[in-house]
Amino acid sequence: NAGVTQTPKFRILKIGQSMTLQCTQDMNHNYMYWYxxxxxxxxxxxxxxxxxxxxxxxxxxxxxxxxxxxxxxFPLRLELAAPSQTSVYFCASSYRPMSGTYEQYFGPGxxxxxx
Amino acid sequence: ILNVEQSPQSLHVQExxxxxxxxxxxxxxxxxxxxxxxxxxxSPEALFVMTLNGDEKKKGRISATLxxxxxxxxxxxxxxxxxxxxxxxxxxxxxxxFYFGTGTSLTVIP
Numbered sequence: 001n002a003g004v005t006q007t008p009k010f011r012i013l014k015i016g017q018s019m020t021l022q023c024t025q026d027m028n029h030n031y032m033y034w035y036x037x038x039x040x041x042x043x044x045x046x047x048x049x050x051x052x053x054x055x056x057x058x059x060x061x062x063x064x065x066x067x068x069x070x071x072x073x074f075p076l077r078l079e080l081a082a083p084s085q086t087s088v089y090f091c092a093s094s095y096r097p098m099s100g101t102y103e104q105y106f107g108p109g110x111x112x113x114x115x
Numbered sequence: 116i117l118n119v120e121q122s123p124q125s126l127h128v129q130e131x132x133x134x135x136x137x138x139x140x141x142x143x144x145x146x147x148x149x150x151x152x153x154x155x156x157x158s159p160e161a162l163f164v165m166t167l168n169g170d171e172k173k174k175g176r177i178s179a180t181l182x183x184x185x186x187x188x189x190x191x192x193x194x195x196x197x198x199x200x201x202x203x204x205x206x207x208x209x210x211x212x213f214y215f216g217t218g219t220s221l222t223v224i225p
Contacts, residue, residue, distance in 0.1 A: 004158075031211070042119065042204070042215035043159075050211060058212060090158065103149070103161035104213070 001026050004107035006091050012113045013081040021076040021110050023091030031094045032074040033058075033104065034066065036087040043090065049074055050096075081114045088112070119207050121216035128195050129224050135191045136219040138205035142186035147208040150179055150190055153218065154201045162190075162203075195223045 007022045025032065030051045035043040045058030049068040063085055065077040074093075078085060088111050092104040120139045128134045140148065147166045151159040163172040168183040176193045192199055202218040 033213070035215075040217065042217045043206075043213075044215075045212055048211060056211070059214070103164055104151075104159075105161070106158035108158055 003027065004091055004093055004105050006089075006107035006110050008110060009108065010111045012115065013078075015081060015083065015114060017081050018077070018079050019081065019112075021078075021089055021091075021112070023074045023076065023107060024072050025074075025091075025093040025105070025107075026072065027093060027095065027105065028071060029093035029095045029105070030071065031096055031102070032068065033092040033094075034064070034074070034076045035090045035092065036060065036085075037090060037109075038087050046076065046089075078112075083114050086112060086114045119205060119214050119216040121203075121205060121219050123219060124217070125220040125222070127222045127224060130195060130197060132195050132223075133191065133193045134195055134221070135189050136203065136221075138188045138190070138216055140186050140188075140205075140207040140214075142183055144209060145183045145186075145207075146210065148181055148183075148188050149206045149208060149213065150188070151204040151206065152201050153204055159204055190219075192221070195221075197223045197225050199223050 004025045033048045034046040044060045047066040049055045091107040094102045094104045096102045150162040153159040163179045165181040170181040178191045181188045202220045204218045206213040206215040
């Protein structure tokens with residue numbers, strides 16, 4: 001299993017450009033998450049999904065959109081990039097067993113700079 | 116916002132020393148507390164998931180305890196080794212959302 005993969009690894013965007021960060025998992029996990037990590041801050045949840053076709057906002061959703069058309073893929077879209085979106089973005093997935101205790105598996109991250 | 120706080124922010128210990136650090140969180144509406152280990156240039160890796168007050172989990176030289184009534188968890192490392200150097204994150208789970216602390220950065224000096 002490749003686990004959780006993210007592309008691209010690095011990207012530089014100009015203000016106002018748009019882009020999609022890709023995330024794919026091959027573990028048949030039903031839960032997927034997008035986080036951003038800024039210096040000195042904890043991981044902040046942007047959006048999450050509990051299954052194909054279902055998405056929900058996290059703590060910091062403004063300026064982002066997501067979709068979940070398949071179990072495997074959970075792309076994150078930036079429509080009008082702003083310098084405040086300069087960050088490292090992590091995708092994660094988890095399986096929710098009946099007990100409700102589930103671990104997240106993280107991708108390698110995408111480092112995005114908006115100038 | 117459900118604030119999760121970790122202390123200390125960073126820690127340097129000698130190889131062979133034992134150490135511990137703290138994760139504090141709001142105790143109301145508790146679901147689960149997760150610990151992660153995050154090495155530089157890698158992704159966070161799950162260490163423990165804890166749900167019940169009084170839970171104790173152990174993995175090798177690393178163990179964790181949970182007090183949901185007072186809202187804290189301790190992570191212990193016995194006989195620290197240089198390979199234990201990493202940032203240790205805790206996260207409080209409420210329903211389907213995770214709220215992370217800023218981590219404790221541990222450096223083990225050979």
